[in-house]
Amino acid sequence: MKLILGSASPRRKELLAQLGLVPFDVRSPDINEDPHPAELPRPYCARMAREKAMAVPRAEDEIVLCADTTVALGRRIMGKPVDEKECAEFLLAMSGRRHKVITAVAVAYGDRVWEADVVTTVKMKRLSDVELNSYLNSNDWRGKAGGYGIQGPAGAFIPWIQGSYSAVMGLPVAETATLLMTAGYPVYGDPR
Numbered sequence: 001m002k003l004i005l006g007s008a009s010p011r012r013k014e015l016l017a018q019l020g021l022v023p024f025d026v027r028s029p030d031i032n033e034d035p036h037p038a039e040l041p042r043p044y045c046a047r048m049a050r051e052k053a054m055a056v057p058r059a060e061d062e063i064v065l066c067a068d069t070t071v072a073l074g075r076r077i078m079g080k081p082v083d084e085k086e087c088a089e090f091l092l093a094m095s096g097r098r099h100k101v102i103t104a105v106a107v108a109y110g111d112r113v114w115e116a117d118v119v120t121t122v123k124m125k126r127l128s129d130v131e132l133n134s135y136l137n138s139n140d141w142r143g144k145a146g147g148y149g150i151q152g153p154a155g156a157f158i159p160w161i162q163g164s165y166s167a168v169m170g171l172p173v174a175e176t177a178t179l180l181m182t183a184g185y186p187v188y189g190d191p192r
Contacts, residue, residue, distance in 0.1 A: 001109075001185055006056040006066035011151065015171040016065075019187060029055035029066065033079070041072035045104040046117055053106035053113055063109040063185050069170045071146025072100045078146040084136050087147035091135070094146070096126035101146070103167040107179045114179045118172040120163025122150070127157060 005013060005023035016023065029052040035044045048068035056064045071078040073093055081087035104117040127135075135154060141147040148154035150161075150168045166173040177187050 002059075002062045003180075003185060004056060004058055004062050004064045006052050006064050009170055011149070011170045012067060015166050015169060015173055016176075018166075018173055019177055021187065023065075024062070027056050027064075029053075031055050035077050039077075040075060041070050041077050041100065042102050042104075042117065042119065044077055045070040045102040046106075046115060049104035049106040049117075050113060050115060053108040056108070058108065060110075063107060063180070063183060065105070065107050065176070065180065067103055067105045067171050067176075069101065069103045069145045069167075072102060073097070080143055080145055081141060081147045084141075087141045088132060088136060090147040091124075091127060091132060091141075094124045095132075096124065098123050099146070101163075101168045103164075103170060103172055105172065105176050105179055107183045107185075109183045109185075112183070114183050116172075116175045116179055118164050118167040118175055120161055120165075120168050122161045122163075122168060123159055124157050125159055131157065 002024035005026045006029050008028040031051050045068050049066050052066035053064050058064050078090045081090055098121055101120045101122050107114045138153055140152045150158055164172045180187050
């Protein structure tokens with residue numbers, strides 16, 4: 001059985017490596033990531049992971065792992081900001097408040113899909129103009145849900161989380177290992 005990572009995210013590849021797993025191949029799915037009208041963050045995130053897993057072409061002996069991370073402020077889905085202005089809007093909205101980071105994982109093998117999601121509460125400190133502008137100028141926000149990555153410079157803005165740090169980074173390690181094992185992938189080696 002060959003593991004295919006359905007994501008170009010270097011963070012997801014690093015998190016898989018924590019389990020001692022190196023994907024046989026990396027194949028990024030090409031799907032429409034626009035939320036449906038009135039779609040809530042958690043169902044949206046689960047749908048994205050599932051659709052990504054189904055969109056990655058795979059051979060009979062290949063198991064596909066995909067994930068999606070969504071930042072939610074109440075019912076509002078905060079995707080990857082399109083520009084610096086939108087990133088500033090996201091960060092100012094979260095500044096001094098709690099928000100949720102949802103990461104959904106989907107594993108596809110044969111004609112089955114196994115799914116799990118993890119919801120983490122994240123507290124962002126109140127950002128000063130200097131902090132906000134410095135972060136925006138760093139360009140670290142590009143390509144990140146909600147406009148920040150907890151493992152980078154924005155980690156200084158997060159005094160606490162309740163939930164999974166690896167899920168906020170983009171792949172909940174414990175849940176991913178469980179899903180892969182449930183689907184029959186030998187995460188900890190072949191038991192024979």
